[in-house]
Amino acid sequence: MYIEFRNVNKSFGTYKASDNVNFSLSKGSLSALLGPSGSGKTTILRILAGLETPDSGDIFIDGQRVNDIIPAKRGIGFVFQNYALFRYMTVFDNIAFGMQVKKFPPEQIKQRVNELLKLIGLDGLSGRYPAQLSGGQKQRIAFARAIAPEPKVLLLDEPFAAIDAKVRHELRQWLKNTIKELNITSIFVTHDQEEANEAADEILIVNNGKIEQSGSPISIYKKPVTPFVAQFIGENSLINDYGNFKGFQFNKNFPAAIIRPEFISLFKLQEQIQNTYSAESGIIKTITFRGSYLEIIVTLNNIDLKTIWPNDRELLQPKEKVIVLIRKMYLINTDSVREVENTAITTDNSVII
Known part of the structure; x- marks a missing residue:
């Protein structure tokens, strides 16, 4: 398995955000962490990214234990809910930012950014600024910036929450197809069942810091194994x-x-x-x-x-x-x-x- 959590625990004071979390995901898969607000979804994502340190347990990426590896060295791309684009940078510079920080050669950066602009269907907008873009376009730019340095894993925190319903549906299909094309292991956080069902290969149901059930969308819907899942799904x-x-x-x-x-x-x-x-x-x-x-x-x-x-x-x-x-x-x-x-x-x- 490409990503593994083994007996991971994380508390914030008396609140147990991750309670003996165990799961494994295969390479190239698109998985959803699905659950209500405050269930511990984002904590799992942040622990994997290295933005939070677990109290106990182990995290593996491609067979390597990453607990003691700093976030910048884990090979993680992160797409935030609010896009987090630099408003005074052009589209080109936003996408190039991560590669510039990692000292990629200028010609390689230019080639990579132009490839990604074509991939996301925005190759004519490289000179625009975020304020000149629609919500869907901003989300695609944030996605391109995250994958520009060719990370091992892509993480997305509520990636479609700020987008209207029609564009959200189109972006879900686009994201699923693009991730399959790139073969990059990806996890996204959502509380939207329709979103998880439509985009994810596998869903992990999170509740009170625990993984209640994991599996394909149809298997979870048809065969809930805990009372919470039976009530939460559908x-x-x-x-x-x-x-x-x-x-x-x-x-x-x-x-x-x-x-x-x-x-x-x-x-x-x-x-x-x-x-x-x-x-x-x-x-x-x-x-x-x-x-x-x-x-x-x-x-x-x-x-x-x-x-x-x-x-x-x-x-x-x-x-x-x-x-x-x-x-x-x-x-x-x-x-x-x-x-x-x-x-x-x-x-x-x-x-x-």
Whole structure:
């Protein structure tokens, strides 16, 4: 593995920012540290960069222990959330800055900067200043400056936070493609699940200084292994009285359940459906337009559940009675997650007309 954290701990007073952190990342991968604010994501990034010193544990880059190596010698490129461009320097000089500090020959600097300007699609803007650039352009310049000295590892701290939604989506795709082309091992910090899912090869879920789970975006979404991950990833309804739903029995070892919108199917009254025994009647409480679909809050047994309804189907109305089928849910306790399916579905093949 190219990057490794082994039993890394870091505290700030009584606050434990990194709690026995262990993970490894392969060369050329783009990984996301995903978690809520204050979870310890940026601390992990800063420890890897050498900007924070761990209280214990070891950090390896390309097989070399780097704990005692100063930041400038670790081969790290860093892209900050606020870009940190030098406003009195041109685009060319901003990109060249790291190479100039490391005493690269002037001709090599010129060649490298011009190559990077073409790579980021801004080769006609070398003489401009940061104030003359858009947010997306500034982010590309910050990226080019970070990789100009050809670092071993690229770190990005909330790289898209200050950019509007459309440009953010375009930059995520651009960043992913560019990193693959350069084959540079990269880690970015984010609290945005969509951002992590779209850009990252691997996601590390961080909570209270711990790595709760790591894996591909789809594996984490489909198979959460801790209660925090099950609640944090995706949209969820947290339910205590899940034993009141047809096809589910309350388990005293799991006092709560999580139901995702896609676990629920809605049908209009008199619509032909299977599994009528496992379905029950609900009432539409609220409808929110979300573009390609409608977000629905449906009340079932005095419990509100969130689900979705395609907007190309016949529209639902508030207070409308509907048929609700819960196909599965995650049961959770303080330590574990169990996926359970509606037991009535497997024994019921009836059809209503």
